[in-house]
Amino acid sequence: MRLKKIKFSSLISKEWLTHFGKTLKYSLYVIFHPFDGFWDLTHEKRGSVGAANFLVFLYLLLNILRLQFTSFLVRNINLSRINMWVEIASVIAPILLWCVSNWGFTTLMDGKGRLKEVYMGTAYALTPMIIIGYPNMILSNFLTIEEITFYSFFDTLSLIWFVALVLAAMMMIHDYSLTKTVFSSVLTLVGMAVIVFILVVFFSLISDGIAYFVSLYQEIQFRFY
Amino acid sequence: MRKLKKFGSLLAATAIAVTGIFTTPSDAVFADDANTTYSYTYDIWGEMQSSPDAYRPTKHISGDMFEFEQEDGSMVAKNFVEPQGQFIRGNKIYVCDTGNNRIVEIAFDGKEYKGVREIKEFFGEDGESLTLNKPYDIFVTDNEEMIISDYGNERVLHVDKEAKLIKMMTVPDVTPFNDETDARKFQPQKLIMDTAGRIYVQAEKINKGLLEFDTEGNFTQYVGASPVTFNMIDYIWRFFMTEAQIAAQPKFVPTEYNNVAIDSEGFMYVTLATFDDNKYLTANPVRRLNSTGSDILVRNGNDPPCGDLKWDNAGGYNGPSHFYDVVTFDNNSYCTIDQTRGRIFAYDFQGNLLYAFGGIGNRLGYFRKPVAIDRMGDSLFVMDAQYSNITVFELTEFGELINKALREYQNADYDKSAEYWNNVLRLNGNYDLAYIGVGRALLRQEKYAEAMDYFKAKRDRRNYSKAFEQYRKEQIEDHIGDLVKALIVVLIGVWLIKKVRKIQREVRECD
Numbered sequence: 178m179r180l181k182k183i184k185f186s187s188l189i190s191k192e193w194l195t196h197f198g199k200t201l202k203y204s205l206y207v208i209f210h211p212f213d214g215f216w217d218l219t220h221e222k223r224g225s226v227g228a229a230n231f232l233v234f235l236y237l238l239l240n241i242l243r244l245q246f247t248s249f250l251v252r253n254i255n256l257s258r259i260n261m262w263v264e265i266a267s268v269i270a271p272i273l274l275w276c277v278s279n280w281g282f283t284t285l286m287d288g289k290g291r292l293k294e295v296y297m298g299t300a301y302a303l304t305p306m307i308i309i310g311y312p313n314m315i316l317s318n319f320l321t322i323e324e325i326t327f328y329s330f331f332d333t334l335s336l337i338w339f340v341a342l343v344l345a346a347m348m349m350i351h352d353y354s355l356t357k358t359v360f361s362s363v364l365t366l367v368g369m370a371v372i373v374f375i376l377v378v379f380f381s382l383i384s385d386g387i388a389y390f391v392s393l394y395q396e397i398q399f400r401f402y
Numbered sequence: 403m404r405k406l407k408k409f410g411s412l413l414a415a416t417a418i419a420v421t422g423i424f425t426t427p428s429d430a431v432f433a434d435d436a437n438t439t440y441s442y443t444y445d446i447w448g449e450m451q452s453s454p455d456a457y458r459p460t461k462h463i464s465g466d467m468f469e470f471e472q473e474d475g476s477m478v479a480k481n482f483v484e485p486q487g488q489f490i491r492g493n494k495i496y497v498c499d500t501g502n503n504r505i506v507e508i509a510f511d512g513k514e515y516k517g518v519r520e521i522k523e524f525f526g527e528d529g530e531s532l533t534l535n536k537p538y539d540i541f542v543t544d545n546e547e548m549i550i551s552d553y554g555n556e557r558v559l560h561v562d563k564e565a566k567l568i569k570m571m572t573v574p575d576v577t578p579f580n581d582e583t584d585a586r587k588f589q590p591q592k593l594i595m596d597t598a599g600r601i602y603v604q605a606e607k608i609n610k611g612l613l614e615f616d617t618e619g620n621f622t623q624y625v626g627a628s629p630v631t632f633n634m635i636d637y638i639w640r641f642f643m644t645e646a647q648i649a650a651q652p653k654f655v656p657t658e659y660n661n662v663a664i665d666s667e668g669f670m671y672v673t674l675a676t677f678d679d680n681k682y683l684t685a686n687p688v689r690r691l692n693s694t695g696s697d698i699l700v701r702n703g704n705d706p707p708c709g710d711l712k713w714d715n716a717g718g719y720n721g722p723s724h725f726y727d728v729v730t731f732d733n734n735s736y737c738t739i740d741q742t743r744g745r746i747f748a749y750d751f752q753g754n755l756l757y758a759f760g761g762i763g764n765r766l767g768y769f770r771k772p773v774a775i776d777r778m779g780d781s782l783f784v785m786d787a788q789y790s791n792i793t794v795f796e797l798t799e800f801g802e803l804i805n806k807a808l809r810e811y812q813n814a815d816y817d818k819s820a821e822y823w824n825n826v827l828r829l830n831g832n833y834d835l836a837y838i839g840v841g842r843a844l845l846r847q848e849k850y851a852e853a854m855d856y857f858k859a860k861r862d863r864r865n866y867s868k869a870f871e872q873y874r875k876e877q878i879e880d881h882i883g884d885l886v887k888a889l890i891v892v893l894i895g896v897w898l899i900k901k902v903r904k905i906q907r908e909v910r911e912c913d
């Protein structure tokens with residue numbers, strides 16, 4: 178029997194690729210025209226989940242590369258103490274928590290956006306962090322201790338930009354006023370904390386439950402041996 | 403046959419291995435390979451790194467080694483009983499044998515320790531006899547005058563070589579000794595005399611600092627009280643408390659010192675052991691006081707000089723290090739003793755931990771309750787009150803190399819210093835200071851890239867930055883020509899592309 182040759186093009190069609198490229202390129206438009214951009218992102222279908230995933234991946238990659246390649250004058254990290262899974266989780270988990278919590282609250286608050294759209298908006302808002310973050314990481318290696326201010330300036334700039342974009346995205350996606358956006362965002366943060374709390378409670382409850390049955394099994398086992 | 407041969411050689415190898423196991427470790431406890439946890443340092447990440455011994459215990463000095471003639475003519479050798487203080491001047495050790503109410507003078511002739519005399523009584527101006535009651539500490543001047551804190555008799559005696567009284571300092575007329583209610587007893591513990599002849603006394607339960615007595619023996623002032631520390635939240639809480647609640651709260655009082663020492667420059671070193679266990683990093687348990695009493699100790703190390711940075715609740719010993727004495731060296735290094743774990747911590751003039759060693763135990767080099775540390779030349783003498791003996795530590799090659807490297811560094815001979823640091827590295831590849839020391843010399847030799855490697859390895863940000871700044875400058879200066887060339891090429895390229903595009907457009911328009 179002859180093995181069928183799997184063609185690359187059959188996995189990723191040309192149309193999908195062009196759509197992906199187009200939607201990814203749209204992130205550059207969004208960051209400079211947030212209100213207009215985020216409106217069209219969902220309502221005019223000019224963004225895609227694929228591109229959003231890719232942006233999150235780039236951001237994740239940046240956070241991992243930063244550990245190794247930022248100058249130690251800026252971030253003095255004991256690499257032997259780094260746990261890669263924890264680092265990955267510390268990037269992915271807040272993004273997912275934000276999306277779920279935001280979707281949950283806005284559903285109750287007449288928000289128009291769906292979970293997919295909230296995720297897309299948040300991911301597209303990460304764009305300035307990515308396009309400033311990578312060059313900044315490289316730049317840090319050319320700075321002396323007195324010039325670190327440049328690094329922290331760009332770092333802060335990207336953070337402020339990101340926050341502003343997230344607010345704009347939520348405003349457009351849910352069709353909110355500014356005050357309502359800020360209010361719902363604060364609620365979202367509270368909701369994130371609640372989710373984490375419930376997860377921890379569940380985890381300990383389940384592990385206690387399992388431990389109960391394990392010890393029960395052991396006791397019975399000791400009885401019969 | 404071949405098999406048998408193989409078996410034979412195997413047997414021989416096993417025999418050698420077995421004899422090896424049974425012969426090697428039986429002798430000296432402090433063989434280099436047998437002891438890897440006795441000495442250590444903390445690295446840049448605050449983690450313990452074992453280190454070769456910088457000091458090695460050689461022997462115990464105990465009281466029964468010295469016979470003295472008694473009043474009835476017999477020769478008696480008595481053990482020390484809970485000795486609290488010692489002083490070393492030249493080759494003589496003066497031991498305050500607190501429990502036996504005597505001072506023992508011991509001389510070291512380079513090989514052996516010999517008892518010179520024991521002093522049990524002193525003679526006043528009128529020839530009357532003065533005895534000691536729990537002498538706590540002694541200070542000896544260049545001309546062998548002795549200053550003794552007579553704890554039990556609540557006085558400080560200043561006597562000459564022949565044990566004749568020069569002056570006596572009794573309870574000063576100052577608070578809290580003359581308080582109408584609850585007057586404190588004057589119980590002098592540790593003391594020193596400065597070069598001007600002033601005497602500084604640390605007395606029990608006094609938190610106003612050290613008592614200063616002038617050359618006449620009159621009390622002049624308190625010196626160097628540690629500033630009161632309190633936190634804002636406690637302070638705010640007090641507004642809402644009743645009188646009774648406030649009275650039940652711990653008071654905001656300065657901490658009391660437990661020892662005092664003087665260095666070669668005439669500055670006083672004090673130690674203190676009463677502080678909140680959680681604040682051990684900011685408690686500054688060892689301080690260097692200037693004449694106005696402010697703390698001028700240099701703390702440029704990765705961590706402040708506070709003893710152990712990490713500990714477990716192991717073997718019943720928990721909590722931060724508690725310093726009880728300090729000894730200073732001519733190069734401004736100093737050693738402190740910790741009573742929590744019976745350890746000795748050595749710091750350099752910048753406050754970097756050089757090495758730490760010791761422990762609680764009953765072998766040579768371990769302690770139960772170390773109370774005093776002094777030095778004769780480079781040798782350390784640590785007095786243990788519970789074991790009632792003195793442990794002698796000798797400097798090893800490793801310790802000597804560190805001392806030499808530090809000395810050359812202070813003499814600003816960085817290259818020579820780096821030579822010693824390189825030798826230190828040969829003995830201990832985990833020694834952070836050595837890397838930085840070598841890096842410094844490379845920096846001065848303008849080998850910036852290499853210096854950067856050394857600084858980066860031990861995360862010395864400031865020096866790395868310095869080296870990097872020079873390296874960057876050098877690189878730019880070297881390659882400025884290439885950069886300009888590249889720029890010109892790029893500009894020409896851009897211009898060419900534009901030109902080509904223009905021509906293409908014109909061609910298209912013509913079509």
